[in-house]
Amino acid sequence: MAPPQPYLHDLSAVIAAPIQAWSASDGQIRGSGAQGIYCSDTRVVSEAVVSVNGVEPEWVSTQTSSADTVSYLSFLHTEAAVADPLVSFRRTRTATPAGITERFQIASALDTATGFTVLIRLCADDSAIAEIKQGKHSPGPVAAAACGWQWRDETTELALGTSGNPEINAAGSAVTLAWHVDVPAGGGTEFSWTIAIRDASAPMIAPSTAPLEMHTGAGDPLSQLLRHAISDLNALRLADRTSPQDTFLAAGAPWFLTMFGRDSLIAARMLLPIDTMLAGGTLRALASRQGTVTNSETAEQPGKILHEIRRDAGVISDAGSLSLPPVYFGTIDATLLWIVVLHDAWQAGLPEAEVKALLPNLERALIWLRDFGDSDGDGFLEYLDTSGHGLANQGWKDSGDSIRWRDGRLADGPIALCEVQGYAYAAAQAGATLLEAFGMEDNQTGNTPKQWRRYANAMSERFRASFWCTDQDGPYPAIALDAAKRPVDSVASNMGHLLGTGILNPEETRTVVRRLMDPAMFSGFGIRTVSTKDAAYWPTRYHAGSVWTHDTAVIISGLLADGYTAEALTLAQGLLKAADGFDWRLPELFSGHGVNEVWPPVPYPASCRPQAWAAASAIPIAQAFGQIPVLRTASRVA
16 A cells, blocks of 8 residues: 655645755654655755753744744753743744754743753755655665765755854764753853755756735734735745746645746736736746647647656656656646736736747747647647656646546546636637737738637637536536547536636626535635535545635636626635634645534645645735736736
8 A cells, every 4th residue: 555645734844945844843853754854856854853951842832934934932841840831942943045044042031050952863865755745755875974965966965054062973864963051040042053955956946036025914814814925925936047037936835846837827827916027937937948849758849838847757656657757748728828827917017028028939839729739629628648657637637536527437538628728718819919919910820810819719619519518506617528529527616717718608607606606616715626516526635625725716816807706705705714724824725624514624634835826816815805906817808
């Protein structure tokens, strides 16, 4: 039996991409599960355990200052003949893009000076994050030294720094630091250690641009959500080593602290009302790696926008069938979203010079839509992994069991997802508008505004004829078409992504809104990934019953674009209530239990946090509350 994916819901993290550290809630890093210090896709330290006078401190409180700084407050046992805890030990961990620092503070209310020996044991590691995600741990040989470690090759190293003159001892892969301190009566002392981390071969690096800023108001619930969201988003900022001036958001921590085409684009689009620079950086970073050839192993095609980038290959599934190359293009929707984000960023104020510089990439993306997205010529965009070891599903619900029939059976590919057709409609309209606006009505590639308007209209008609199903509750769009072009009749949240794209007529829009707001779909916290009436529904099934924060936020944006402000506010209130139950940090996903069943919401235990599109969802929520203006999107100017 394969080991389970490590749970994250009860762990504490500090993050400053590409560095992150995960510990138990008391601050100790014991090496179990996902605990450790990471640089890019490698765990470089598996243990950082503190003891004082030979005993672990008694932890009482964790204080999160921001995404990159957390303090752990404990008390120390003394020989004082009182019950009150009179000596405190505070361990403050801070992440920077260059490494991790811990500051130790001992404060005493005792009447006499007291001596303490504070020891921390550090263990170097060389475990790939992909293996850790699969519940495995197989570090390579690591030799420790008092000055630090070189843990992989000449481009990667750890270097220790300290204050307070500790004794340092190295043995095997472990280093121990021991401070002998005297704390005066009624006084305190502090000292620290730092580990500087360098990986000169990592494809992603820390950004050089200014962080996101937003005035978040006072301590009301929405302000608290926005404050945490901005902190999380800044912790996830990265740049591509090949275009270091272009900042984008890593998908999420701990597993996805790298460039993800779909995730980075959706998050950047959500943030357009407060920032266009991030969208510009995301568009350019992805354009710089736009596909140029056809390669079934990497799923690359000319004009295609990639799915993800890693330092090394080897994201292996439990069954051993999934092994992705370091640069992987297995996504059906990122290219479409790139076109839409370019349009929407232009509408939001991205400088025209920056938009104009990306027009050649726009043309190549449109050519991909025309010549490669529809592999079998039926007029719909579909995907099928032809490598035998790539992603079986290549939409946002990319787990292998996510596309199901109402009775729970898995659908056979090639799969044409409903929301992808909506994205294609919006991309065609966005492309046409951009071509017109920049005087590209007649060009050698065949990309003309008239052509893409015709494409969008035809797509809408084809979709209307092929995707609609009916059950006891009435009509709705199927989640997908299967290999035989049959509508896969699961009632799923995917239909909500059609809102705001323009592919639906007013009556169809009303129908989709009604189905989404039904209690079988809306849990009171958010929209479930599938209806409770579907056979596969289970509240903690990854893509078949859970609530994904960004999924509901995308639906909120679509509702606002189509004029359903009351329904958008209802969903925003649900997510805000969920945020209250998660200490104002909305996770990647959580359970589909109803608001009348549980409080607080039940975590999905392996859910990433922070996750870029979950943190960015605070902006659509604020828009629904009328705190941030709603922007014009591709469909609304078509």
